[in-house]
Every structure is written in C-alpha cells, then in structure tokens.
Amino acid sequence: MKALAAEGPNATELGRDARSERWMLFGLSLPALLLVGLVVVLPIAWLFLLSFQTEGGAFTLANYQRLIDQPSYRRILAMTFEISLTVTAMCIVLGYALAYLLAQLPRRVAGVLMLGVLMPFWTSILVRTYAWLVLLQRDGLINVIGEHLGFWQKPLALVYNMEGTVVGLVHIMLPFMVLPLYNSMRAIDRDYVRGAANLGAGPIQVFWHVYLPLSRPGLFAGGTITFILCLGSYVTPAVLGGGKIVMAANGIAGDVELYFSWGPASAFGVVLLVITLTILFTASRFARLDRIFGGGA
C-alpha cells in the first residue's frame, strides 16, 4: 500500500493535498469544538472537581461518604428514576398512539393537530403545573365533578403525591415524545407497510414486524429525551409532589441551600450523571440503532 502510494505519478502531491485538507477541516471545526468544550465539558469537569472539595478547597471524599451514610439520597435517586421511568413509559404508550394517529392523517390535518400537541410549549411549565393543581387538588375540578356525579364520595388524593407528579410530568413531556416519533413514522415509506401486507402480514403483524421496528429510532430518541428531561424535573415535583416527592433537582437545590460549599450538591450531581450515562449506554446497546440507521458494517 505504502509503496504504491509513494510511487505513482503525483502521489506525493496528492497525499499532501489530502493532509492539508484534513488540517483545514480541523481548523474550520475548531471554533465549534472549543464552544462545545466550553459549554459542555468544562462545566461537567468543574462539577466533578467541586464534588471532591471541602469548603476551603481541600480534597475530600466526605461529599460522597454523605451520599452513602444518609438514606435520603438513595431514596431520592430511587424516586427520581422511578418517576422518570414511569413517565417515560406512559409517554411512550400515549405518545405512540398519538403520533400513530397523526401519521395516518393527511399532512395538512396532522399539521394543525400537531400545533395542538405543541401548544403547551408556549406556556411556561410553572403555569401548566399550577393548572394541574387547580384540576387535581382536593376541591379541584375533577374531584368536584366526580363527587357531584356520585362516582366517589370523599375527595380522591389526586395531587401532592407520586400520581399527581407523574400526571403533570407526562403532560409536559408528551410533546418531546410525540415529535421524534411522528417524524420517524412519517419517514416510513408506505411501500414497507404495503410490502408486508402483500407478503401475508395482517394489520397486527405489519405493525409488530415492520412499523414498530421502523419507528424505533423515533421511539428511542423520544424515550431518551423524555427520560433525561424527567431526571432534571424541578418545578413539577415541587408543586405537585407536595414536598413528599423529592426528585434529584429538588434534593440538589436543598443541598445548595444547606451547606457552605458546592461539594455536597456537586457530588450528588456527579452520581446522577454517571447513573444516567450508564443507563443510556446500556439502552443504546439494546436498541440496535446501527441496524436501523444502516451502514451495513
């Protein structure tokens, strides 16, 4: 190989061109790389550093020790993942049905309905969360109607608990699920569905063997976004969880307030980050995305 490259006519010059082109490309992408480094890598590195420091800046493992000693951290983490998984699962079920419906409709109609799905994006999370409070609380609309119609006698505990928090979060997260799902469903050529039917697959088999696998990129993207955003929820659990639902961000905010240094909160953040990355890494292995995005390697 090497011998060949060096011998042919203009081989040296062409090789040099190729190298300078690579350098140029690197040079052009340098600002972007720096920006990413600055915006993403640096803060995480800083977080990491802080988590090993005492108030005075000396090295310590106390921040991590505290996470082990104090059971509330484990419970907060468990609760955070439990809620995030529940919300993601519910968003998958609801979002898939919704996106499927939209994908079957003519594009114009679907576009209008999609606006409805996206509408909540234009109101703040706080407003939407309080709206749920108005609906779900003890004297809220749902309880009033339910009692009035005699479905139940005593007000149901719909809010200030896990259920209320999940409802509020599902509402907020649904668009993040529907959008990528809808896009990946729209990208499914009608011929695939027809092809499967032609080969003998009934509607359920078409869905299971063809439609679902082909919409998996959207499912995975939507699921990942939803899950990650859920992990960082602050407002919704604070308002709808009634203080009983403490998610990671609420715990971190509490630590920032309570301790003299950033260390405890940073350590908690680092642990959350590591667990999240591990989950995502594992999930992406299972998702077999390489198959879907092609590139037969």
Added chain:
Amino acid sequence: MRRRELLGGSIAALAMPAIITGARRAEAADENQLTIVSWGGSYQDAQSKAEFEPAAKALGITVKQQTYSGLAELRLRVKSGAGGWDVVSSGSGTAARAGKEGLLEKLDYSVIDAKSLISGTAQPYYIGNDVFSTVVGWSTKTFGKNGPQNWVDFWDVRKFPGSRAYRNNAMLEPALMADGVPMHEVYKVLSTEAGLKRAIDKMKQLKPHIAVWWSSGAQSAQLMKDGAVDMIAAWNGRLDAANKDGAACAYTYEQGLLDTDCFVIPKGTKKRDLAMRFIAEISKPKYQADLTKYITYGPTNEKAYDLTSIISPAYAAQLPSSPANTAKQLLIDDAWYMKYYQKAQAAYQDMITG
C-alpha cells in the same frame, strides 16, 4: 423561591456564575443609591411602602430593590466578590449562619440605636426589624372556631381528623412541644442526640397525616386558600394575607414560634456607612409601626407600640410581638440553628423521604 425554580436540574449550581457577571455591571450606580434585597411578594411590598421608600426620602437617597432566593445566593455573591448588594433582608437563623460564615459586616451600634429593641434581636451581624410567628392555623370551614389550639392538638389526629400541611425545612420545636416538652426546655432537649431523635420520631407519627410539606410562604397561603388542607403550621402574616385573599382560616399564637426578620450588610459593599445609616433609620419606631399597616408582623422596637395612633391597642393584641402574645410563644434560638441545623435538616430529609 421562584428564582430558584428556573434553575432546575443538576446543573443548577453551574448556572450561578451568570448572576455574577450581571451583578458587576449593576455596581456602577451613583453614591447616593442603595441596593436593597428582600424576598419579594407581599412582604417586600409592605417593606417598601412602610420602610424603604420613606426612609430613603428622609435620608435624601434613592433605593434600588432586588429579590433573592436565599443564603446560597448571598453566599455566592459575597464569596465571588461580586458585591453590589448593600442591605439584605433575611431570616434571623440564616443571618446568624451567614455571620458565622463571615459573609456579613459587623453592625455599628453607635450609629444604630437598638436600646428599645426586644432583647436578643440586636446581634453583632444582624438586627431584627419585624417579628413573625409560626403558628397553628386551621380552616374554619372544617373546624369553625374550635380548631387545634396548640401543637398537642395539631398532633392529635383523633380529636382533629383531617389533612395537615407542615414546613419542608426542619422545624422540630412543635414536635417536642406536642410530645410534652415544656416550652422553655425545647432547645435544651433538641440539643441532645436523644432529643433530636425524639423530635424526628414524633414527626414520623404525624407524617401519614401531612398532605403537603410546603416550601414557601406563598405556597402555604395558597394551600389554605385552595382548601387543600384542614390544618397548617405556617407564618401568621401569610395566613392573614390568605384570609384577605378569600381563604377561611384562623390561627392561635399559643405555642407559636416567635421569629424575627432582620437586616444585614453583606461583605463587599462599597457603601457600608450609608447602609448603616439606612438600617438605623428603618429601625426607628415610626417605620416599624407603619409596617404593621401592611402586614401583620409586629415591630421589634417596643416603642412602636407607643405610637397608638398607628397601632391601636386592639390591633396590637393581634400582632405576634405584643407583650401578651410574646408570653405564649417560644422565641426561636438562633444559636441552636447555627449549631444543629445542618444535622437536623439531614435527619428531617431522611424522615420525609423515608
């Protein structure tokens, strides 16, 4: 609180530096302007009308008002050397901690006249300005006039069935009083390992009946307004505000936790002397008396009660710091908070999430 809610997520801490750069720019203001920072909402409105604006007028200066979210923000500002804040309104416990952390300027009591203040409210780093109380409150829709009359009642779920709201930051004094500890021994007991455990255990008893652990004064008022709970441990001023807003609740000062709001001067201010004179001004009886017109928090300056044209004796009886009411209540011990709060809060968090 609101402010902090915008920062959600594990990167909340990382977003903070943005505040620093913002503050540097704000500093260029002129010499006769003070930046006053408080909690916002109906409380800061009252402070502004009764104290900040009139005092600024009297001193011939202008004030710029800001809001903040708590100790973490103050700490960041001082430690980063950002400066820009001259006078800050704070809870006394927080102020005590901040003073211990070295975040605050010492107050100069040759400038500030603190002779007629309730004893214990004028401290080296902070000076009390109004008195509020954490009280037993109840919905009159549920209980009429005969709601729970003390913490023992509050804990008695047989006699007073219904849902309760309680604070989500460690507040253990009521638990001990409910468990029969006399008022004057609460902090003594709470300062022991066993006492802390006793309080937490008592909290665990009530926990199944606590529907909401509130995190802000505004939220506590909203809960009563919405009829979300039947009983609440909340700040008296917030309950009055809720009633003005259409809520139907009553409260008693019996076994209330008497607490003061104070003013502090953060380190790094370039206008220490002016800030000192400003605090001296708003500590005068007239301003403190005026404050009661806007919010049911009592003055720390006992001479304010002499201004009967502003505070009628009948109204005085409703204020937490009136002598009759003071006697029924437990004065918050800042020293205990400084020493044990972190530990108590950790245990409290374990209790809530457990």
Added chain:
Amino acid sequence: MTPSPTDARPQQKGLPIRVRQVSKTYGRAVALDQVDLDVQSGEFLTLLGPSGSGKTTLLMVLAGFVRPNQGSLHFGERDVLRLAPHKRGVGMVFQSYALFPHLTVAENIAFPLKLRRVPRPEAMRRVEAVLDLVQLPDFGGRGVDALSGGQRQRVALARAIVFEPGILLMDEPLSALDKQLRERMQIELRALHDRLGITTVCVTHDQREALTMSNRIAVIDRGSIIQLGTPKEIYDRPSTRFVADFIGESTFLPVTGSGGTFRLGAQALKLEGYTPPPGANLLMLRPERLALLPEGAPGPDPRYNVITGRVTDIVYQGESVLVQIRLDDGGTVAARVSSARAALGAVPVPGASARLAFAPEDMNLLCGEAG
C-alpha cells in the same frame, strides 16, 4: 404444495386473472375506466402506457391496495375483489423494492415464510434455493443497504416468489437500473418466468422492455386498455395512432379512399393480402420496413408499393442511418438503413432523388387524425 422453485420445469401453473368492468376515480380524475382484462395462467403480461395512464392503479387493484369503485376480480375461480391484501397470496415487486431496512437479506426473504409458519430449517433451505435462483448466493447475511440496485431488485424478486404465489405483480421493477443492467435483467426475468410459470403482470412505460419480456402487452391510456396482443401484434398492427406512436418509430401519411381502394396522393396503394379497417385515413410506415432502392436498380417485387421523393436530411445513429425524405406527393417519411448497408453506398446524398418500396404487409392503415 410443489417442489421448490429451483426445479427447472414449470410445475406450478399460475392462476389466471379475470378483471371485469373495473373503474377507479379519484375525485373527478378517472384512473381506471371500466377495465376488462384476462391474464392466462402462466402468462407474462405487461401493462404499458404513458405516465399517469393508470398502470400502477390497476396493479394496486390486483394487489388489493386500491379499492375500485366498481367491477369484479377473480384469481382462478376465486372472487378476490373484497379480500384484504394479506389474504390474496400474490407476490409483488414494488418499484421502490420495499425491502425492510431493519432486516438482512435472508430475513427479508424469509419474512413471508415466517408469516406462513414454515418451519425454520425448511424456510432456510428455501431462502437459500431462491437466492441461488436469483444468482445471489451467500448474500443472505448482508444488510439491504449494502446492496447495489440490481441486487436489491433480485432480492425483492426472491422475496416475492419464495412463498410460491400463483401470481406475481411487478411495478416498474427495472426502472431504477442503468440501461445495461436493465437489459440483462429483462432477459433474466423472462428466463425465470419461463422456469416458474407464475402468472405475471408487470408494469412498465419502457416499450422495449415490454416487447422483450412479455407474452402479451396491454397498452393503457387514460385508464382504458387500448390494445391487447402479443408484442408482434402490437408492433406490427397497432390498432390506433396512439399505440403506433407509443411503440416504435413511425411516420404517418394521410390517405384517401374507401371501399377497399386507398390513395396516397395520386397513387393507388397495392393492398394484396391486407385488409385495412373501414374508414381508415392514415398510412403508418415503420422506418425500418421501408426499402431505399438504389438508383438505377431494378424494380422490386411487383407486389410492393413504390413512392418517390427527395432526400432532405441524413442522421447517423450508430447502428443505423436515418434518411429523411420529402415525398413528391407531399409529406415526409423516414427510412432506416442499417450501417452495414450504408457503408456499401446505399445512402444517397441530401438533395438526391430517392425511391422507397414497402410490402403491403409492412404497411398499416389506421383511423385517426393526420398531423
């Protein structure tokens, strides 16, 4: 039911297709207009027509993806008109191939077998056999993205025939391929069809493809079948000017006459052995069926018609030379001279006079508008 498709003899007889009175409209647009069509068992029939003529629509009616407004449809004795697509048991090669990107080549081909609960070893054997048949052995493990256009086409074909359907439908299966590959595949497809004997309906708008592959061709225009016949019938005896125009090159000259005698200008046409349709008013001539008589050569067979004119243009086209001639009686015709003959001096120079001869069976009289 029968041995695997590798068996050389066409053991499995395909099902005949009967289409009656099938119409399909999209709003005001008529995609199919009362179509009648019979496809014989084991026949290779091509639907040929311009874009938008309704070919795909007809194929989709057969496959069950388009519900017609009216009509009847039978595969063999079975009424399939209202049968869901997955119950029709027809194989189909889509224009886009529709190979599932999340499955390998082998998984794609095994898909219909899996749905039919064919046991795994049997399915694997059949997948291998059919891959051999389409000359892609050892491709089973590849992803479909790692295939060339021709390979994809063959995989799609393999998938469509692996479950031994009685009917195979293909929608422009070769349109995505380059010319050379397309021509090779045409011959391969035909050979394969001869071996399997599946009733095949293929859509194309490439006339050469239609002529090469088909037993019969149905020419479609604006939702109707204009002419149905063998390639030779369609080429030699197009029934309308549209068909003549669409297939092959042709020149049209107005003729007058009636009652068995027709005149081209002043000249009476010799019609021996050819019966033109009544009311014909156009003479259609194929360039390659016109003989350019060398100057001074003896006259041709007396059966032939001879027309004279002057050469206006000569176009070199590789394998042949196209000579444009303005006739003395008006009108222009083109005559094709093979390059071999042109090299022997059979082509006159522009401006020279020329004589053209054609046999009665090589002409075609049609009804239609001149122009």
